[in-house]
Amino acid sequence: MTTSTTMPRTTARRRRRPRRAVVLRTLPALLLVLLAVAGPWLARHAIDTPVAAPYAESGGGTPLGSDQLGRDVLTRLLAGGRALIIASLLVAALVTATAALLGTVAALRPGIGRVIDRAADVLMLLPPVLGILLIALSWPDGGRLALIATAYVLGVPYAIRLVAAAAAPIVASGYIEAAAVGGERLWFLVVREVLPNLRATLLALFGLRFVAAVYVVATAGFLQVGPQPPAADWALMIRENAGGILLNPWAVLAPSIAIGLLAMSVNMAAAALVPLSGRKAVTAL
Template sequence: MTTTALTLRQQTSRARTLTRALPALLLLVLALTGPLLAPQAIDQPVTSPYGPADDTAALGGDLLGRDVLSRLLSGGAPLIATALAIALVVTATATALGILAALRPRLGRWVERAADLVILLPAVLGIMLIALAWPAGGRLAVGAAATVLGIPYAVRVVAAAAAPIATTGYIETASAGGERLWHLMTREVLPNLRSTLLALFGLRFVEGVYVVSVAAFLQVGPQPPEADWALMIRENAPGILLNPWAVAAPCLAIGLLAISVNLAAEALAPTRPTPETPL
């Protein structure tokens, strides 16, 4: 492949990556700046319950007559912050445990057995157990439950990806040369898992959004009068025929967030160059 063709291919790849990541970035920026853009107070009625869209409320009113648009703009930041924290903790913990399990197979068998035991616990039951044991935890309790239940799956993924790397020649050479375990984990194995970890982070973020949303339907986690996309769906479901936007708008926001983050994670994950076929 000529230099010009290679440069053109790299530029095309970057443009494709930016195009797929842009919706996620714009949605994240909008969710974080939404409270500053809200035209009405999120806790004050401005129209009749489930009132139609008008000049005062562009998306109509919710069950208490509050502005749906203002609550939609203010309800994304808490959900995204919770899902982001879940994804970061799960990915970081699973990375350390998964690489350790691959480099130390004897210890890895115990790690994987412990992960298998936790996987047997249904996610919804785990959320309910932690919420009942920590009734004042609210959103923090849901985040803790999602983190505890998400780590075992992630550990299995990282361990499976790290196992072939741990048996390569350069890892064995570095280990025989006296390199410490921490050096092997961070300098030798971790850089080769970037693609896997980026994809895992995106999946864990979407899973965090899903868990928080399901918890809201179960009346666990965020509580009224807090503005939260998942909570908006649960609160306004009885009036969906009176003002569909009160339910459809947060549903669309959550769906677009999940899809755009998945596309961004896939686009940002580095791909291995394919060898050229000789002529």
């Protein structure tokens, strides 16, 4: 009796552990995203109003000190993450969706796949910094849309290659060939047969593309391509305050740490959400 009553509890505990691990690994990303979204409402000062001497040390009403114009670093840190997160999420979603469709079609239709591969090869030759300058500077009025378009163009070629490689073994399996011989249309094979078997790969890809988008958008902001002063932007804060890092290191370290934590936590959360049965399929990512 003792054995029969303890076994289900042990099994239940084992089943709960993965859930706890998933919660613990996704919680930092959720908290950081919520803090960045709600940050502008939590700020004590206006983002463009000087409250202390330039590069003042932390203390009083400025826990992280002030920047080169005397503005509160904490206020600008809280207000500078929302646009970056929204843009990166949008880019990751667009890139993953585009790669899912084009990569699967490339695996199902080798003729179309060769055309897609050649186009991806051309885009992959474009250096990221040069791509940022070419696309963002030629975009009418620049701004966030230019950064989103730049990150999208730079991210799609790699994502298509990964999805096509992951879809190839599925397409070569017997049930896909049977469905194709049975007269199923291409869209049916893509949506109903192949993509459901790529959920783990696409989820891992979404996390990677989010991190890549964060770096592209942050690099563009550091180059002052996109948001312009006095906008509150983490990458722009790093560039603006680099000259005074010895006077108030937090003006540079705080946004740098925020960008690193955002990329790391979101990628960790995406990896935690990948099903155990599909983790072998994403090791190549």
